[in-house]
Amino acid sequence: MKKFKILSLCMSLLVTSAIFIGCANNDKKTNVKKDTPKEINLTYVKAPLNVPSILEKKQNSFDNAFKKDDIKINWHEITSGPKQTQALASGDLQILHALGGTSAILAKANGVDLKIIGIYSRAPKAFMIISNNPDIKTAKDLKGKKIAGPKGTVLHQLLVGALEKNNLTSKDVNFINMGLPEGFAALNNKNVDAALLAGPVALKAIKNGGKIVANGEGIVDGTIVTAVSKTFLENHKDLVDKFKSTHKETLKFMKEHEEETLKKVSQEVGLTIEETKQMYKWYDFDITIKDKDIKELQKTQDFMIKNGLQDKKIDIKELISK
Template structure:
């Protein structure tokens, strides 16, 4: 009888301990849920940059189909889309706290900003489109990279296009000193080329077929030279405070990619209406793009190449840890 009583007491104690542990686990889970909910409630507005050119189809789908609004309106969070088209301006806005997500920004801009102390992180790839970035000329005698020697070339400095030019020159055993390079925006550069005040222009996206229609031709694209890496970046401060919001952001982005696969004709129509490019041209350009958001080993090598390009051309004095620039928000 005494043994039975002891066994009964032990069993009772074990039940009490187990119940206590379950209660602690439930309490902790409840606390975590409350903390997450409180973090979401503290977010009243999310600012996501909107850049539709050269042909940023996921952004166009996300905006036209109200995908971000549908997701975040559940928590009464307002989504705004400031149209900041320059990478440098985007990173300035991130530094100022007025932009949370850069939905399509050149890797060059992110690396430069991070090296200058801006708390910014890459959370995914936006696109790779080497064929969308070109070196063009109107003069029919300028046919190859070798013909660029001594020519006046216009284009945006410190960008993928600038990197393309340097890569093309290197392949042709030339340096930037072998040409006259002038920093100029794409539209202005195309105008200068067409008017004859410049020999060659660095041109990207929808402006390429438009320039061809006016009589220009492509000397080379980025194929075999660079991947033309565009990334998705976010404020490091925002990511630290609201990791769940960032996960939902990427889930919406993935949803836009699924829409693009399942509704191709509607996708072409949306992109055509938003950019003013004919549907036929949209279909042609669409094949130039790889919108896979996963960061691959090849992407990491391209980011390293981009940093080397910036440093070699005196645009970057301090190098950064590229791996440290990546934020894995799936954890």
């Protein structure tokens, strides 16, 4: 009888242990499901001429890469830098694929915990000051004139840099904060003397008789980056690595299939093949973060602080993922 009681007690303990182990296993499975994202949300910015993004969306590059992980890819056409970084901070976006260096720095200074994982592009020639006024030939001639453009951007930095090269400041011009389409229209309607334009809009302005007063060469590289939230990077480094490797495959495809690439891109941006080819030459899409890129971002930060667009200085190297 005593042996039977001991045997019953042992059986009860075994059953209880099995239940606890089963629960623990279920908890582990639940945690795995919670930790692995069901979807990745990233930005789609095709202008001025973001060739990699256009191809990656058209060819379902990321959809195919993350299919094995059962992760859905959602593209979001958000072109405003501040809106992109706000969505990253709230968790609505995980990857900002083509974010202006100015927006990345400003977001970090304002407490958004993001990390730059690569350079998206550099294109000093793609950013321009254009005028229809025959009296405006150089940036020196902009003194006292009305100039339209987006405040706190690469184009704004170009304007300030071009003025400084001619011993002028932003106080010497009448700067009007305006988006690219609005600036283009204002220039055509002769409501402004010059406009800060980039990409296809700049080419259209030139076709309409506009002249290039200055571009970014020797002034600003026009650094665009790819950024992720620090939390997403720490929790899902494997997914970030897969994203980067897929992006590199796109860059390789662009080099090996240039004609096919230009055809697809021209259709998306509404340019001819020749116009697309002309613009394509202006861009460097190398993802590698070089010392000169860090210096360029530091120069961008100096511009924003000097012009009252940023209060708190940050360590640019801390912004970059190691």
